[in-house]
Amino acid sequence: MTSTRERLLDAYEALIDSVGERRASLDAVARAAGTSKGGLLYHFPSKAALVTGVCDRLENLVRADIEVMRTAPEGAARYYVRTSRKAGTALDTSLLAITRLQDAGYPEAHRVARQVDEEWLDALSEQIPDPATAYVVKLIGDGAYYESLRGDSDAPPRKRPTTDDILSVVDRLTTRQ
Structure with a gap:
């Protein structure tokens, strides 16, 4: 069972995604979380506190992801690129919320x-000694994630490399060092 605080953050992130940051009012968050406004205000006395909560949540989720990445048997580069897809996880939801909060002008986001x-x-x-190669691998993963967010389900099919094809490129880049 999730705590009230977590349900409130879940509701806020979902509202940011569905109706936008401006319409994700404190009343709307409380309603969506199934709690009273007083219950919301107990945990998050302002919208700024909700933003801080989303920021803290993202930091924690990323740190957990990095711990898995560091110990992944396939290596950090392959893990990062392979998992750079929208998968409906808590990490995805928080990343999207932070992006929208950035767009809304929140400096903390x-x-x-x-x-x-x-x-x-x-x-x-840590695992790729050449800084430029590490950066390029990050860009490959970021680009793959961005493309998965667009969800080109209505777009005409086109020839795209498979994840395995992309991972082969990552392997070539990271073994040339």
């Missing part, structure tokens, strides 16, 4: 987005 990007790059750099 900008700071956290930059910070987690650097943390992922640092984790890649």
Whole structure:
């Protein structure tokens, strides 16, 4: 069973996605979480506190992901690229919420987005000694994630490399060092 605090963050992130940050009011968040506004205010006394909660959640989720990445048998580079797809996870939801909060002009969301990007790059750099190669691998993963967000289900099919094809490129890049 999730805590009220987590349900409130889930509701806020879902509202940001469905109706946008401006319409994700405190009343709407409380309603969506199935709690009273007083219950919301107990955990998050303002919208700014909700934003901080989403930022903290993303930081924690990214740190957990990085721990898995560091110990992945396939290596950090392959793990990062292979998992850079929208999968409906809590990490996805938080990343999308942070992106929308950045668009809405929240400086804390900008700071956290930059910070987690650097943390992922640092984790890649631990296993990829060349800084440019580590950065290119990160860009490959970021590009794959962005493309998966677009969900081109209505677009005409076109020839795209498979994930295995892309991982072969990553292997070539990371073994040339």
